Amino acid sequence: AQKITQTQPGMFVQEKEAVTLDCTYDTSDPSYGLFWYKQPSSGEMIFLIYQGSYDQQNATEGRYSLNFQKARKSANLVISASQLGDSAMYFCAMREGINGAQKLVFGQGTRLTINP
Amino acid sequence: EAEVAQSPRYKITEKSQAVAFWCDPISGHATLYWYRQILGQGPELLVQFQDESVVDDSQLPKDRFSAERLKGVDSTLKIQPAELGDSAMYLCASSLGTLAQETQYFGPGTRLLVL
Numbered sequence: 001a002q003k004i005t006q007t008q009p010g011m012f013v014q015e016k017e018a019v020t021l022d023c024t025y026d027t028s029d030p031s032y033g034l035f036w037y038k039q040p041s042s043g044e045m046i047f048l049i050y051q052g053s054y055d056q057q058n059a060t061e062g063r064y065s066l067n068f069q070k071a072r073k074s075a076n077l078v079i080s081a082s083q084l085g086d087s088a089m090y091f092c093a094m095r096e097g098i099n100g101a102q103k104l105v106f107g108q109g110t111r112l113t114i115n116p
Numbered sequence: 117e118a119e120v121a122q123s124p125r126y127k128i129t130e131k132s133q134a135v136a137f138w139c140d141p142i143s144g145h146a147t148l149y150w151y152r153q154i155l156g157q158g159p160e161l162l163v164q165f166q167d168e169s170v171v172d173d174s175q176l177p178k179d180r181f182s183a184e185r186l187k188g189v190d191s192t193l194k195i196q197p198a199e200l201g202d203s204a205m206y207l208c209a210s211s212l213g214t215l216a217q218e219t220q221y222f223g224p225g226t227r228l229l230v231l
Contacts, residue, residue, distance in 0.1 A: 004158075033217045043205055045159070045222035052217050091158050095217075103172060104149075104220060106158030 003027065004092055004107035011112045013082050020067070021077040021110050023092030032096045034075040035104070036066065039089040048090075051075055079112075087114045118142040120223035122208050128229045134196035137226045141189070141210030147171075149220060150183055150193050153205040165191065166214060198230045 005024045013019045025034065036048040051059045051066045059066045067076040079086055093106045121140040129135050141148050146167055151159035162181065164172040167188040176183065180199070185191040195202055205227050209220040 035219070037222075043207075043225040043227065045207060045209070045225075047219050047221060050217065050219060093158070103161040103164065106160070108156075109158055 003105045004094055006092055006107035006110050008110045009108075011110055013112065013114055015084060015114050015116050016081055018078060018080045019082050019086075019112065021079075021090050021092075021112065023075045023077065023107060025073050025075060025092075025094050027073075027094065027096050029096040032094055034066070034068070035093045035095070036064070036075075036077045037091045037093065037106075038086075039091060039109070041088070045091070049077065082114050084114050084116060087112060120208055120210055120221055122206075122223035122226055124226055125224060126227050126229075128231065129198050130231050131200055132197040134194065135198050135228065136195075137193045137206050137208075137228075139191045139193070139208030139223060141191075141208070142221055145210035145212055145221075146188070147211045147214050147218075148185055148191050149209040149211075150191070151207040151209065153207055153225075155204070159205075159207055162193070171214070195228075198228075200230050203228055203230045 003026050032053045034051045038046045049059050049061045049064045051068045058068050063080045065078045089109045089111050091106050091109045093104050095104045096102045123138050148165045150162045153159040162176045163183045165185045168185050183193045205225045207225045209222045211218045211220045
């Protein structure tokens with residue numbers, strides 16, 4: 001079974017609009033971390049935001065916020081006031097367990113295109 | 117700002133040739149990772165080092181791939197012989213340690229094309 005599922009292969013959004021990128025995950029471990037990365041066409045994976053399974057509040061980092069719904073096992077990324085530079089691939093990833101020997105597992109990604 | 121360095125950025129080779137990629141992690145980061153990313157997919161872990169020791173190489177095709185981190189700092193990933201299916205982006209990442217919440221920081225990657 002897929003541990004990370006991103007159901008939106010592509011998203012097209014007008015500049016300055018908010019956008020939500022979906023991510024659902026599958027784990028039976030009570031301790032896990034969820035990450036979002038941005039990958040521009042240059043190829044580098046850029047860390048955006050982190051949410052721990054025991055965190056009581058949704059994570060926020062500038063224009064990025066994570067809509068964490070633990071019971072539904074979803075961790076959607078919300079980008080407010082989108083900019084042309086936000087056009088990129090976005091990956092959701094999960095790491096299970098307290099001990100980091102467990103590897104980071106990525107989803108298939110969502111290609112976001114911001115239209116002027 | 118500290119970054120993960122990788123070289124080369126691009127590599128074109130013919131099948132059956134040997135290729136090597138180099139990675140220098142962020143200073144002080146004990147954990148180093150090599151990922152392979154096939155076009156249109158998310159990265160998949162090939163090997164994870166804690167200092168100079170291998171923590172996880174379960175997905176590394178050991179008949180042709182090898183990785184080392186001799187002094188626990190920089191690392192080399194080698195493929196010999198290269199096959200057409202090895203064409204991909206090879207990403208190196210590092211983190212302070214191995215706790216689950218620790219962020220992995222990625223380098224710019226090496227794009228490999230095998231002809």
